Amino acid sequence: MVQNGRDGFQAIAPVARSLESTPMLDFIRLDASDNVVTLTKPVQTGHDVDGVATTSMIPKGHKMAIRAIAKGEAVRKYAQVIGYASVDIAPGDHVHTQNTEFRNTTATYEFSTDLRPAEMVPESARDSFMGYRRKNGSVGTRNYIAITTSVNCSATAARRIADHFGPDELAAYPNVDGVVAFVHGTGCGMAGDGDGFEALQRVSWGYARHPNHAGVLMVGLGCEINQIDWLLEAYGLERGPMFQTMNIQDVAGLRRTIELGIEKVKAMLPIANEAKREPCPASELKVALQCGGSDAMSGITANPALGYACDLLVAQGGTGVLAETPEIYGAEHLLTRRAIDEKVGQKLIERIRWWEDYTLRNKGSMDNNPSPGNKRGGLTTILEKSLGAAAKGGTTPLTGVYKYGEPVTAKGFTFMDSPGYDPASVTGQIASGCNVVVFTTGRGSAFGSKPAPCIKIATNTDMYTRMVEDMDINAGAMLTDGVTLEEKGREIYETILRVASGEKSKSEAQGLGDEEFVPWQIGAVM
Template sequence: MSAEQIAALRLLHDGDDVAIALRDVAAGEELPVGGRSVRVAVDVPRGHKVAVRPRAVGESLGKYGHVIGTATAPIAPGDHVHSHNLEFSAHAATSAAEAGSSRPWSPPALPERRTFRGIRRGDGRVATRNHIAIVASVNCSATVVRAIADRVERAGILPDTVDGVLPLAHDLGCGMAPTGDGMDILRRTILGYADHPNVGGVLAIGLGCEVNQMEQLFAEFETGPNKPARDLPMVRMTIQGTGGTRATIEAGIAAIEQMLPQVADVTREDVPVSELVLGLNCGGSDGWSGITANPALGYASDLIVAQGGTSVLAETPEIYGAEDLLVVRAKNPEVAQDLLDVIAWWEKYTETTGASMDNNPSPGNKEGGITTILEKSLGAVAKGGHAPLAAVYRYAEKIGTRGFGFMDTPGYDPVSVTGLVAGGANLICFTTGRGSALGSRPAPTLKVATNSDLFRRMTDDMDIDAGEMVEHDVSIEEKGLEIYHALLDLASGRKSASEELGYGLEEFIPWHIGAVM
């Protein structure tokens, strides 16, 4: 379908005040939309909004059937609606009492393919990859961790059944309070990676004098109730205790060589889709995100949940203003209130730091047609499909309830994905309209482009072209099924575009909360 044949404007909801430009439209064009026609006042880029109703200063504007902001200038039909005449506004509060008030969920018809080739661990969980993780307890051991991983990878000693050696280096672990949210999050994140089903062996390295002491970090992991229920080879050491940097690098390499036969002793087998734990994320969103990639991913998510699998939405700042869509899907008031408590924490957090929840849309988001966080959130929530909300998790908390869930994370992509992986996601699906460069390990990432222009420009980085939903009239169901099959291929060992490019080594970024001391 040529650009000239693409319908120019799309109204997403009958009562909306704006339509989306599906192609670049020129000033003076008379275009049909929603049973009427509008004459476009100025050139409007693809993905941006065109007014279909007049709005006075101070009146709200709707998109997706929800308020996305307030007019700051008179708006006439055909006007370009964006930052120059639309601003963020407060949105109506919702209540936990509304839990379960949405229309009953009708799961989609299941496809014939309902298994993938996974690695069954001793504790029953299923892995999609098999890595050795080298964990740094503190930034001071980051150089050693990276050096060991690099030496082992270059030595060519890894058998085909081991997907790589993953250095988990970060900038935390000292200069922070020994107790409290910051340390709790760091330790929960590190241990979540160490105990991830996609990790077959662990080497932990500290400096020796850091606040995040190795004994405290791994105390419950090695002997307490959180001890892994499988035979996970694990070695830990400190640079000071081992004799310095060179000695620790050599000792680390020897430790990996010793655990390698056990780590490599795995085989893939057919396992049901119910063993998938899919993390849902987006970045570099544009005006097409909410009508192409995100709803298509939502359909794929529903297919997985309908088979007893798990999918988890994240990025709390990017559901702000659309949380009511999740509250009404909550399975009970307790889950709904848990989500509202998370929202309230963020409102207080941003207020105390002098920020606003509307600071989230980036310059790239706005260039792509998104004006306010309310608008961005309404499109982002579509990634979660329509299944009931079964659980709400704090950052990096173990994902333990089957079905659709939500994890409290920042909107910053690598920090958000780090939380999902630490929680146990064995796959990530990431949608982007601007072209975010991101991947993740040990859980691989499938990248979905919201528009075909991006897919053509960054073919090496993208796995799926959701722009076909506009350019070739592909349905949500068709594209969602394509994503679903691509996820099963990925879970079965096929490499994603981001894996082929080597992404995932720099994206381990735990959420930092608290003072640097």
């Protein structure tokens, strides 16, 4: 299915099963119908690319027209439309923002026409990892005590409680991964109902019940919109030794709240330390599929490799959770074809329509993304970025679509609505129950998350080498070293199992995750 050429190779779209490569190619053609190719190294004017001379210098990762593209004609990559020529484009021209324009999608949606169920591994032969099995049946990959806040006004109290528990305080509790404060900038000055309030409540509930938390202390002010008691009532949460709440106003001030909070956490620590890892089936893993700081190689190496790993996890009975709705815009028609039924597909379209309205009423555009860094990496429009981003979801059927922070209950490949902003998106995925995060990046990212550990995958070898202290896996080896998609996908899957069992990812080892809790703020601040 893949043909190697003199200077490059032709490959089917990377959402498919196979990608072969030869090291140090000049270009990549992803489908025979594409009218652009992606360069794997910078080239000067007059450089021969598959028999076509470049008309200017073109940076690495950027696109070159392989044939003439008339003004108004579709620019095609991945055998899909990624934009339209804003001027006549000649063969050999650099194809990017200077000559390519975005248009809103007008896709005709099909449902359940591309169903490729995973070949399920028998339960008796399934892989396992060493996890924490909780009393409610859920399984964690880490063992934290969380200090959560209902409102920004209690953020200082929460941080000071957590800060008390440094290495010396925790030395006697080797099975406790840490005490973490999850603070945010909202919770009041907002409507008491509607999208924004409901999203915050779902995040609060999701972190309060997350399987990576052995204990939770919720801290509020007392007079905020986001009342702790409302949350407890709405979600049926019950106070107990490992789930406690308090308000600064009721306790009588900041100092007393901090002192009382420290005492409450001290009482939780011996109980939390009793938790022991035990063998758990891979079906208990719920993995957040995330990308940030993308480049043109994201959709060619790391994202499809993560998609392959997702397929392996689904075959084990596990769950992959794709997110970032603006970053599947223009590729959603490929996902509706994979929906298990029309109801699931329509849920995805409803989220797309919501985003079109959301950006319109805020005088924005769905093409606000790609970011400047994405564009420097060769991504021209959101359509191009989305087609590459969707590859993280592999090839198996789409079994469920969820609102931001809503509990993901379906097994298999699923989707959760979120912004493309990485911290806000991952916060929602963790609230939805993800106990591991896998994050692909082409430009480089210093992101990390708690309580779910974050594994980072570099899309290209240059960046991996430059940021090796931050990157766990180099998917760029698929181009520079001839590593196959299947080999890299299995490496990612096996890394997920090891990290879920307690091995620290590189972002985790550097202590990232305390500042990356960012609930999505929807609506007016009043």
